[in-house]
Every structure is written in C-alpha cells, then in structure tokens.
Amino acid sequence: xxxxxxxxxxxxxxxxxxxxxxxxxxxxxxxxxxxxxxxxxxxxxxxxxxxxxxxxxxxxxxxxxxxxxxxxxxxxxxxxxxxxxxxxxxxxxxxxxxxxxxxxxxxxxxxxxxxxxxxxxxxxxxxxxxxxxxxxxxxxxxxxxxxxxxxxxxxxxxxxxxxxxxxxxxxxxxxxxxxxxxxxxxxxxxxxxxxxxxxxxxxxxxxxxxxxxxxxxxxxxxxxxxxxxxxxxxxxxxxxxxxxxxxxxxxxxxxxx
Amino acid sequence: xxxxxxxxxxxxxxxxxxxxxxxxxxxxxxxxxxxxxxxxxxxxxxxxxxxxxxxxxxxxxxxxxxxxxxxxxxxxxxxxxxxxxxxxxxxxxxxxxxxxxxxxxxxxxxxxxxxxxxxxxxxxxxxxxxxxxxxxxxxxxxxxxxxxxxxxxxxxxxxxxxxxxxxxxxxxxxxxxxxxxxxxxxxxxxxxxxxxxxxxxxxxxxxxxxxxxxxxxxxxxxxxxxxxxxxxxxxxxxxxxxxxxxxxxxxxxxxxxxxxxxxxxxxxxxxxxxxxxxxxxxxxxxxxxxxxxxxxxxxxx
Numbered sequence: 293x294x295x296x297x298x299x300x301x302x303x304x305x306x307x308x309x310x311x312x313x314x315x316x317x318x319x320x321x322x323x324x325x326x327x328x329x330x331x332x333x334x335x336x337x338x339x340x341x342x343x344x345x346x347x348x349x350x351x352x353x354x355x356x357x358x359x360x361x362x363x364x365x366x367x368x369x370x371x372x373x374x375x376x377x378x379x380x381x382x383x384x385x386x387x388x389x390x391x392x393x394x395x396x397x398x399x400x401x402x403x404x405x406x407x408x409x410x411x412x413x414x415x416x417x418x419x420x421x422x423x424x425x426x427x428x429x430x431x432x433x434x435x436x437x438x439x440x441x442x443x444x445x446x447x448x449x450x451x452x453x454x455x456x457x458x459x460x461x462x463x464x465x466x467x468x469x470x471x472x473x474x475x476x477x478x479x480x481x482x483x484x485x486x487x488x489x490x491x492x493x494x495x496x497x498x499x500x501x502x503x504x505x506x507x508x509x510x511x512x513x514x515x516x517x518x519x520x521x522x523x524x525x526x527x528x529x530x531x532x533x534x535x536x537x538x539x540x541x542x543x544x545x546x547x548x549x
Numbered sequence: 550x551x552x553x554x555x556x557x558x559x560x561x562x563x564x565x566x567x568x569x570x571x572x573x574x575x576x577x578x579x580x581x582x583x584x585x586x587x588x589x590x591x592x593x594x595x596x597x598x599x600x601x602x603x604x605x606x607x608x609x610x611x612x613x614x615x616x617x618x619x620x621x622x623x624x625x626x627x628x629x630x631x632x633x634x635x636x637x638x639x640x641x642x643x644x645x646x647x648x649x650x651x652x653x654x655x656x657x658x659x660x661x662x663x664x665x666x667x668x669x670x671x672x673x674x675x676x677x678x679x680x681x682x683x684x685x686x687x688x689x690x691x692x693x694x695x696x697x698x699x700x701x702x703x704x705x706x707x708x709x710x711x712x713x714x715x716x717x718x719x720x721x722x723x724x725x726x727x728x729x730x731x732x733x734x735x736x737x738x739x740x741x742x743x744x745x746x747x748x749x750x751x752x753x754x755x756x757x758x759x760x761x762x763x764x765x766x767x768x769x770x771x772x773x774x775x776x777x778x779x780x781x782x783x784x785x786x787x788x789x790x791x792x793x794x795x796x797x798x799x800x801x802x803x804x805x806x807x808x809x810x811x812x813x814x815x816x817x818x819x820x821x822x823x824x825x826x827x828x829x830x831x832x833x834x835x836x837x838x839x840x841x842x843x844x845x846x847x848x849x850x
Contacts, residue, residue: 418685437685458684475682499655499702500684500693502619507687520620536682 293347299359305333310366314374368395400425408434432459473537490529558820566831570714574659582622589624591647607745627745637667663708670703716800716808721826725794732796734822735815743807
C-alpha cells in the first residue's frame, strides 16, 4: 500500500519538509515514520503529531501527502527519484533543487517552486513537477534541467536567472518572466507581455513543445488540443544574457482548423 | 533435389542462409501521412544490399497518430548494417539528407530500451551551427535544430538491436507475369512488424552469385544458373523445367523468428498465387549463422 501521510493538525509554525522524500522513507514502518522529526519554527515536531500515517515506505518509491500543506515549505525539495503526490496546496520551495522523479501537486504551490535556494546559482537539475492549480513567484528560478508545468498561472518572475529547462504555465506566465534567462524555455498558454529584453522572432509550430505538452497531459494536467495544434509566438532572450532562451506564447489556432 | 508439394507448387527441400546484422528502427513523423511517407521512402532509397549500398533499409509499417511520440502520422523504418558502427554512420547520413530536409518531419527512436545505441541527433545537431538546443522529455534527450521551416526535432541517439539479414524465398512460374504475380503476393504477405524487404517493392530479379566467371575482382555477378534465357547455354543450369521467370524476395528481420514467420507467410501466399516452384538461396551452409529450411514452413501461418 502506498505510503500516505494525511495532515491531522496544523503545525504551530511554518514547517520544513525537505526530508519527506520516498527515497528517504523507503523501508520505514508506521512507528518509525511517526517518530521522524520535522523542523517547525524554532523547534522540532514528530511527524506522527501532525500526520496520520498509513501504509509504509515501499520499493515503489511513492508517497502521498494529503491535506492543506500551505504551512509546509520544501515539499519534494532535493528529490532525486520516485514520485510524490500532494492532494492539497503546498508552501514555498516545493521541489527546490530537485534532480529527478515526479512531484505532482493537486492544488496550488507557493513561491520558488522548483527553484534554487538563496545564494545558490543552480536550482532544479532534473525531474518533473506538475501543479494543477497556480504557482507563486519565481517559479523555476535558477533551473538547469527538467520540467515544471502549472495548469494555472505562475506568479511574477518565473524562470528568474534560468540556465535551461522548461517552465510551462497553461493559464499564463506572470510578469517579468525570464529575467536573466540563458537557455531556458518559458511557455505561456495565455497572452503575456515579455520583458523588453526579449525580442519577437516568429509564430511557428514548436515540435518539442508539442512533445512536452503531451508529456504534461500524461502526468495529469488537462491540456487542450488547441495548444497542440495551434501556433506559438517565439520571443528570444534574455538579451542581457546569451539571448538563447525563449518565451513561447500561445498565439491561437490557425484559420480553418 | 528432393521436394514437397504445396498445392500445385513444388517446394525444394533446401534452406535459406542468413547472417547476424545490427539494426535501428527510426520513427519518422510528419504533419501528414504523405510527408512521413516521402521522408521514409527517401531515407530507405538506395539501400537494397549491404554489399553495394552499405546498408539495407525498408519501411516496416505505417504508424497511426496514436502510435507515435508526437501523435502525428508516422512511418517506422528498419535499417540494417553489419555492425553498430555501420548502423550509426548510415542513420546519420540518411536522416541528415532525407529526413531533416523533408518538410514537417521529426525523427524518433523506435527501439527504446535497447542495450546498445548509436548517436543520431548527437551528431546531426552540429548542422545547427551552435543554434541547436536540446530538451530532455520524459527521460529522453532530443535536439531542436533550427531550419528554414521552423525546427527539426531529432532523437539524440537511437537503440541498436541484433537482427537477422538475408533470409529469402526464390519464386518461379511459367512466365514473367505469373512469377511476378506470385512474388508480389508473397511480398505483401511478408511485410509487417519486425520485417524489412529492402529491394524495390520487396522483390529482386537480378539474384547474384559470389564472384564472377570472367573476373577475379568482381565481388558478385549474375546468377547464371538461375537465368532462364541461359538454360540451354550453361551446363549447370538450375532453372526447373516449366519455369520461365524467377524472382527472389530478400528478408531482413529483427529476430530469427520474425524472418522464419515472414518466410512462412510468403511461401503460403506465393503458392496459391501461381508460383510453380519455390526454393531458397544459400551458400552451402558454411557462411551464415542462421538456416531456414523450407521443410519447416509446411504448416500455414
């Protein structure tokens, strides 16, 4: 049975959850899991005091977190393999500096989703993050490789100082996206005004994006067929960097389709 | 030579002799089935015999949009060469010249999970002259090469499998029309998953022998023993009585089993379609690792 942690009590302060990874919980039974300690404000709290534990850490490397986890930061941070499904909203730094595996959030995510920690140049280096709701500011900041896909909107500053990788916001990417972006791809399913350091190139059918959108659909986001069929505007930037990055903005269906 | 009867058809008690080869499967997609077909036809052109063309290639089958990675119409192509290096060189040449150049196409690996791989996009990307970009999608690296139409998307590398090359059926009938009808029926029945028929339409009319009577330098020359017009001229003719034309179907497959079953389908399609005589080509059995006795193909598929 998949290991499931269901939130029972709100933590007394913001809690840090970067240790809650399937790869770290493998082989632990319910009592060992309940005894795990989480940083919570200035103190530590036993996992069992906040969550009901069912199932056990299995070889399938899957973990389900259920409940309103907005006070939990760093869910899935540093993850390198396996799969986490969160049934609820999460706090900041979810999937920060992740290197592999799948983090699926059925809800909203806070700021710095899949991002680099303060002072670090490189954020996410691999893996896939899918958020069905909205995501906060600076989604994918410092990202080097991997995929972040958001069903709703991302907040301001998505893809800040991104090195490479892809951030998709089907509901539209927020303002000031891609500042300092070197080679990354930012994808906006709705119209948006890119920074002045981006230059319009063309409208086209991006073949790699089609493949990525199909992958995102496979991971559980609802992707409208018009996004697969239609044309996208390509903006190149950031011109203050290499100008090898891009913002792709959905530009509607072709006439006659 | 002893033989058995399959309806009206005499089937020689001999065997086809085949060799281990390496192969790749390319999945070519395009905006329309027609463009995918154009690219696949071009990429599998001049690839009939590994001796003369350095590889053997053919369309394996047409793919529905729901079978392809990008959900567009596609064609699966099999390309065989003697070793992995050969496969690697040929796919770079052919995808570079015949697929990348073709409007709307993309090219994917049709053999994921193979133990060995050959570089494809990893080499072709240099055509992008520094403007190429890569994406890792669902764990597989692809290259985006900017081209005048937009972007060509190509797999970084493709799997290379161990296959079998040189299976064959030799089909004869009273005249050229009857023999061709029977050979066409056989070729149509043989095509399918895991099978490449590298000759035009799957059929070869100029079967060869190793070496030549008149030259020491020629690697191959016409199979004079099987040429009906020479029947009265050469003492060692092998053209059976009543046979006026002969065609050969060469089969490359992804496994011994795939080749055997294709030969079985071909034999049982050629017989009712008018073949009076079916045999197979071999080199005495000492050169090829795989033997496919026609005697084992008596049961219909």
